[in-house]
Amino acid sequence: MSLDFGFIYTAFLGLFSALPNTLMITVVSVLAGLVIGMITALARIYKVPVLSQVSHGYVTFIRGTPMLMHLLLIYFSLPLLIDAGAKHFGWPLQSKDVPYMVFALISFSITSGAYMSEVVRSGIQSVNKGQIEAAYAVGMTTWQVLRRIVFPQAFVVSLPNLTNSVIGMLHGSTLAFTVSVTEIQAQAEILASTNWKYLEVYIAAALLFWGLTVLIERISGLVEKKINVFNGGRAS
Amino acid sequence: MSREFNIDYVFSFIPKMLSYLHITLFIVASSLVLGLIIGLLVALPRMYNIPFLKRVSQVYVSFFRGTPILIQLFLVYYGLPELLKLVDINSSRWDVLWFAVATYALNSGAFISEIIRSGVEAVDRGQIEAAQSVGMSGYQTFTRIIMPQALAVVIPIFSNLVIGNLKDTSLAFTIGAMEMTGKSQTLGSATQHFVETYIALSLIYLVISLILQKLFRVLENTLLRHEHRDEVQKEPEKRKSFVVRYLRSPRLSKGGKGI
Numbered sequence: 001m002s003l004d005f006g007f008i009y010t011a012f013l014g015l016f017s018a019l020p021n022t023l024m025i026t027v028v029s030v031l032a033g034l035v036i037g038m039i040t041a042l043a044r045i046y047k048v049p050v051l052s053q054v055s056h057g058y059v060t061f062i063r064g065t066p067m068l069m070h071l072l073l074i075y076f077s078l079p080l081l082i083d084a085g086a087k088h089f090g091w092p093l094q095s096k097d098v099p100y101m102v103f104a105l106i107s108f109s110i111t112s113g114a115y116m117s118e119v120v121r122s123g124i125q126s127v128n129k130g131q132i133e134a135a136y137a138v139g140m141t142t143w144q145v146l147r148r149i150v151f152p153q154a155f156v157v158s159l160p161n162l163t164n165s166v167i168g169m170l171h172g173s174t175l176a177f178t179v180s181v182t183e184i185q186a187q188a189e190i191l192a193s194t195n196w197k198y199l200e201v202y203i204a205a206a207l208l209f210w211g212l213t214v215l216i217e218r219i220s221g222l223v224e225k226k227i228n229v230f231n232g233g234r235a236s
Numbered sequence: 237m238s239r240e241f242n243i244d245y246v247f248s249f250i251p252k253m254l255s256y257l258h259i260t261l262f263i264v265a266s267s268l269v270l271g272l273i274i275g276l277l278v279a280l281p282r283m284y285n286i287p288f289l290k291r292v293s294q295v296y297v298s299f300f301r302g303t304p305i306l307i308q309l310f311l312v313y314y315g316l317p318e319l320l321k322l323v324d325i326n327s328s329r330w331d332v333l334w335f336a337v338a339t340y341a342l343n344s345g346a347f348i349s350e351i352i353r354s355g356v357e358a359v360d361r362g363q364i365e366a367a368q369s370v371g372m373s374g375y376q377t378f379t380r381i382i383m384p385q386a387l388a389v390v391i392p393i394f395s396n397l398v399i400g401n402l403k404d405t406s407l408a409f410t411i412g413a414m415e416m417t418g419k420s421q422t423l424g425s426a427t428q429h430f431v432e433t434y435i436a437l438s439l440i441y442l443v444i445s446l447i448l449q450k451l452f453r454v455l456e457n458t459l460l461r462h463e464h465r466d467e468v469q470k471e472p473e474k475r476k477s478f479v480v481r482y483l484r485s486p487r488l489s490k491g492g493k494g495i
Contacts, residue, residue, distance in 0.1 A: 003318070064445035065438040066403035068417070073438065076430040080241065171304035175407075185306055199314040206303045206311055213302035 007197050011188070011204035018187035019208075021101070025108055025173040025183060030116075030166050032109035037116025044117075045124060055117065062114030067172050074107035075100075075179045104176040108169065115165050123158030124150055156227050163220035167213050184208060245432035246439075249423055253440055259333070259415040263405045267340030268398065274341060275348025283353060293349065300346035305339070305404050312339040313411045336408040336415075344401060351393050355386035388459040395452035399445050406441070416440065 040055035042048075062070065079095030086094055127150050135145045155162075177186035184205055192201040278296060281289035300308065313335045317327045359382050367377040409418035416437060424433040 060446075061438075061442060064399075064442040066406035066417075066441060068406045069434055069438045069441065072434045073431065076434065080431065167302075174304040174306040185304070188307075188310075198310070199318060202307060202310045202314060206299075206307045209304055209307060210299060210302040214298070
């Protein structure tokens with residue numbers, strides 16, 4: 001086997017230029033996903049009439065289909081909608097003006113929202129009902145109960161799941177290469193085909209992702225330790 | 237891409253893609269069977285604390301959980317032939333499907349080893365001691381006490397893994413494997429009706445996931461039927477406690493998989 005070890009290092013450095021795009025996809029989709037997830041989860045927990053059914057359908061559909069499908073569906077259907085809108089209502093926006101990155105971000109946020117919804121829901125439901133009743137009994141409003149009693153505890157419980165979702169989105173960002181966004185996977189393909197050294201480049205890409213994942217896990221471990229101080233330092 | 241949306245295409249595409257369903261299911265099934273074997277082999281050194289092998293299996297699990305499956309596909313696709321060349325096997329005429337199966341098997345192996353470990357660890361030690369104190373042999377303890385309980389605990393996680401694997405197979409087309417997504421690519425470019433293609437494909441994936449979910453739900457209920465027979469009415473309470481149990485073992489869930 002002729003493995004060019006020197007090139008693994010070169011490729012590793014070459015991949016760094018695509019790191020910002022990967023991180024941007026991850027961060028944006030996780031944050032937007034948290035917002036979507038919070039809304040859909042609360043709608044389902046409080047059984048808001050129409051919204052809870054819609055949320056349920058959304059979560060079922062997204063979790064039952066591959067992330068690649070969401071990306072391709074958005075990538076091919078959104079331009080049609082935008083152009084139709086431009087034609088009928090005279091929007092100043094044309095689909096060719098929208099960067100591919102925007103489609104990727106929208107699609108990944110939708111994906112992440114469904115997974116976050118489950119994370120938030122299981123987190124909130126793990127909070128003891130008696131505590132919530134006690135909080136109401138001392139006269140807190142619903143918002144106060146959520147903010148002071150439910151969310152802090154739910155966060156502690158759902159941190160491991162949250163970490164997994166972040167890692168999932170980090171790994172999922174590799175799919176963006178299918179819609180020509182230059183993240184690490186796309187950059188790897190470019191480097192590999194220009195230098196004709198496929199294996200080396202993918203080893204470098206794997207090492208980069210592995211490093212990022214371990215880093216995220218470490219950070220999450222530290223945070224977990226910190227927020228569990230009140231719990232005597234044990235994982236909840 | 238600018239052609240008008242036509243719902244008829246969705247219905248005409250579904251049967252065409254379904255004719256490739258068996259390949260998708262073949263990848264899922266074979267990767268699970270191989271993954272179970274790998275997972276067991278990898279879990280054993282860690283459960284029995286075997287010095288060097290324990291480290292190796294830790295690295296293996298960490299690597300396959302810490303890298304995207306897409307990268308793993310390409311690594312296997314380009315790396316396996318090189319490894320096989322070392323032992324004088326020429327893989328250049330192999331069907332790409334085998335590289336996809338190998339990747340998904342290695343990937344599931346890492347997750348399954350964690351599932352096995354957590355399942356066995358979830359069983360109360362006192363019960364094992366109790367079983368031994370009434371004179372059960374190691375084998376009896378395993379089949380009668382540990383396994384039924386471990387299985388019940390891991391079924392939901394296993395169900396996630398299987399559905400995750402199903403969804404991950406949609407990436408096999410990137411190395412040229414002709415399964416449902418690969419077929420959808422050719423259908424899409426032949427007719428230029430991409431939106432309809434992907435709607436049809438999503439519907440197929442959705443239906444299969446829902447069927448799998450139902451099957452595992454039934455299986456879980458069967459395995460848990462011995463638990464709290466008198467508390468059946470308190471269904472919501474029981475579910476909540478399960479969620480808590482599930483969340484309290486941080487390493488249980490699937491990590492960056494199945495998205």
